[in-house]
Amino acid sequence: xxxxxxxxxxxxxxxxxxxxxxxxxxxxxxxxxxxxxxxxxxxxxxxxxxxxxxxxxxxxxxxxxxxxxxxxxxxxxxxxxxxxxxxxxxxxxxxxxxxxxxxxxxxxxxxxxxxxxxxxxxxxxxxxxxxxxxxxxxxxxxxxxxxxxxxxxxxxxxxxxxxxxxxxxxxxxxxxxxxxxxxxxxxxxxxxxxxxxxxxxxxxxxxxxxxxxxxxxxxxxxxxxxxxxxxxxxxxxxxxxxxxxxxxxxxxxxxxxxxxxxxxxxxxxxxxxxxxxxxxxxxxxxxxxxxxxxxxxxxxxxxxxxxxxxxxxxxxxxxxxxxxxxxxxxxxxxxxxxxxxxxxxxxxxxxxxxxxxxxxxxxxxxxxxxxxxxxxxxxxxxxxxxxxxxxxxxxxxxxxxxxxxxxxxxxxxxxxxxxxxxxxxxxxxxxxxxxxxxxxxxxxxxxxxxxxxxxxx
Numbered sequence: 057x058x059x060x061x062x063x064x065x066x067x068x069x070x071x072x073x074x075x076x077x078x079x080x081x082x083x084x085x086x087x088x089x090x091x092x093x094x095x096x097x098x099x100x101x102x103x104x105x106x107x108x109x110x111x112x113x114x115x116x117x118x119x120x121x122x123x124x125x126x127x128x129x130x131x132x133x134x135x136x137x138x139x140x141x142x143x144x145x146x147x148x149x150x151x152x153x154x155x156x157x158x159x160x161x162x163x164x165x166x167x168x169x170x171x172x173x174x175x176x177x178x179x180x181x182x183x184x185x186x187x188x189x190x191x192x193x194x195x196x197x198x199x200x201x202x203x204x205x206x207x208x209x210x211x212x213x214x215x216x217x218x219x220x221x222x223x224x225x226x227x228x229x230x231x232x233x234x235x236x237x238x239x240x241x242x243x244x245x246x247x248x249x250x251x252x253x254x255x256x257x258x259x260x261x262x263x264x265x266x267x268x269x270x271x272x273x274x275x276x277x278x279x280x281x282x283x284x285x286x287x288x289x290x291x292x293x294x295x296x297x298x299x300x301x302x303x304x305x306x307x308x309x310x311x312x313x314x315x316x317x318x319x320x321x322x323x324x325x326x327x328x329x330x331x332x333x334x335x336x337x338x339x340x341x342x343x344x345x346x347x348x349x350x351x352x353x354x355x356x357x358x359x360x361x362x363x364x365x366x367x368x369x370x371x372x373x374x375x376x377x378x379x380x381x382x383x384x385x386x387x388x389x390x391x392x393x394x395x396x397x398x399x400x401x402x403x404x405x406x407x408x409x410x411x412x413x414x415x416x417x418x419x420x421x422x423x424x425x426x427x428x429x430x431x432x433x434x435x436x437x438x439x440x441x442x443x444x445x446x447x448x449x450x451x452x453x454x455x456x457x458x459x460x461x462x463x464x465x466x467x468x469x470x471x472x473x474x475x476x477x478x479x480x481x482x483x484x485x486x487x488x489x490x491x492x493x494x495x496x497x498x499x500x501x502x503x504x505x506x507x508x509x510x511x512x513x
Contacts, residue, residue: 118141121137121141122137125137155217156217167216167217167219168216170219170220171213171215171216171217171218171219172216174211174218174219174220175215175218175253175256177201178199178246181202182201182202182203183199183200183201183202183209184199184200184201184202185197185198185199185211185245185246185247186198186199186200186227186230186231186234186244186245187231187234187235187242187243187244187245188242188243188245188246188247189234189238189241189242189243190241191238191241194212194213194214194217195213195214195247196210196211196212196213196221196234196238197210197211197246197247198210198211198230198231198233198234199211199230200227200230207223207224207225208223208224208225208226208227208229208230209222209223209224209230210222210223210224210230210233210234214247214250214252215250215252215253216252226295226299227296227299228296228299228300229299275482275483276483277480277481277482277483278480278481278482278483279478279479279480280478280479280480280481281417281419281421281422281474281477281478281479282362282364282365282473282474282477282478282479283362283365283417283421283422283445283474284362284421284422284445284479284481285362285363285364285365285478285479285480285481286362286363286479286480286481286482287334287359287360287361287362287363287454288362288363288364289363290328290338290339290359290361290363290366291328291330293363293366293367293370294315294317294326294328294370297317297370297374298317301374303319303320303374304317304318304319304320304326304374305317305318305320313329313330313331314327314328314329314330315327315328315330316328321347322344322347323343323344323345323346323347324341324342324343324344324373325341325342325343325344326339326340326341326370326373327339327340327341327342332358332359333359334358334359334360334453334454335358335359335360335452335453335454336358336359337356337357337358337359338357338358338359338361339356339357339361339366340354340355340356341354341355341356341369341373342354342355352461353458353459353460353461353462353463354458354459354462355369355456355457355458355459355462355466356456356457356458357369357454357455357456357457358452358454358455358456359454360453360454361454361455361456362445362454362479363479364473364477364478364479365456365470365473365474365477365479368469368470368473368477369456369466369469369470372465372466372469373466387431387432387440387460387461391464392413392426394464394468395441395464395467395468395471396415396424396426396467396468396471397468397471398468398471398472398474398475398476399415399424399471399474399475400415401475402475402476403418404416404417404418404423404424404475405417405418411427411428411429411430412425412426412427412428413425413426413428414426414449415471417474421445421446422443422444422445422446422474423443423444423448423449424441424442424443424444424471424474425441425442425443425444425449426440426441427439427440427441427442430460431460433460438459438460439457439458439459440458440459440460440462441456441457441458441459441462441467442455442456442457442458443455443456443457443470443474444456456470
């Protein structure tokens with residue numbers, strides 16, 4: 057069909073199918089007018105950003121091509137449909153052996169469209185699949201939408217029949233429900249690609265120019281001693297902890313910049329300050345003899361503390377072992393030895409410098425310090441234990457600081473973690489150890505006395 061000079065034109069044609077039940081309808085769309093419209097209907101940008109296609113997992117592409125043509129025409133764009141595509145649009149089709157025979161043709165299209173959306177969400181990284189299983193008939197899976205407020209979902213079926221069968225408020229709730237039903241067949245991550253999904257990838261790769269010019273891949277994370285690991289997502293760590301430990305209740309301050317996790321006994325409180333600079337206090341843990349007494353001990357951690365270290369700390373707190381401590385008794389050599397035995401066993405260097413006793417990792421990148429003077433002034437809650445990575449405890453990359461009466465079992469657990477655990481960090485070309493980059497870092501924050509101010513829920 058001829059068009060007036062300057063009038064946008066959009067030819068539609070049917071591509072040759074690559075495999076059974078995989079076909080593509082292609083549109084050569086005007087750059088400014090048609091491309092955004094087609095993109096809004098989840099067609100893919102192809103061939104120098106002017107050709108778009110919609111790869112579906114069923115037999116309904118001609119219908120969607122006709123639907124796109126209607127929207128383009130409504131926007132004043134002249135649409136040219138090739139005879140081959142028009143024949144496919146006009147064809148009266150039936151779906152033999154469709155597993156839901158009660159569905160009308162429009163309902164079948166809606167089921168397929170929702171399945172296509174799930175497929176696209178997974179492919180684009182918007183829906184993270186935690187686990188999958190085979191229920192004896194088809195594939196089932198559980199995942200979480202990653203956008204703010206995203207729900208966790210239970211998926212049933214494959215390809216054009218995949219549907220959201222149930223929703224959950226949290227990943228922990230969804231995984232528990234999934235494991236309850238499919239524990240024997242449950243496997244981590246997404247299910248292997250189906251034949252249809254592999255055919256869809258092949259169909260896209262024929263036209264997608266990005267396959268010829270792949271973006272440089274990010275280096276794989278490297279495994280390092282836990283004290284050199286990346287900080288990770290502290291907020292996600294706390295959310296997971298609260299989801300899996302119902303004995304802790306979540307409170308937020310009125311400004312929403314701080315979260316409190318308070319044990320049901322009201323004698324253990326965890327404070328997480330969000331969006332904290334790397335070298336400032338992001339976590340405070342405080343234990344009390346009674347809900348209304350002064351605190352027995354306090355521990356703080358800075359914003360760059362590696363996630364695996366914090367995870368071990370939270371696990372110890374959740375176990376409920378060793379919260380109580382004898383306040384009146386001084387910290388003696390026996391307690392210090394018990395708290396640092398894992399370091400000595402792992403060959404960490406032991407030195408004494410006046411009031412400070414230190415254990416330094418073999419590579420010199422981390423250490424634990426005990427302040428004997430502060431230990432003898434326990435009522436003041438001075439910084440007695442310092443765990444750090446970096447050039448030293450006065451210029452740390454990250455630091456955990458604890459008062460005199462922090463439980464020796466907790467200190468021993470943290471020592472065990474530093475001595476034997478590993479973590480990951482994102483490798484970068486020419487990257488040096490983070491401990492070498494911390495020479496100008498400010499001094500570690502001191503543990504102060506007193507009790508945190510009350511917060512509103």
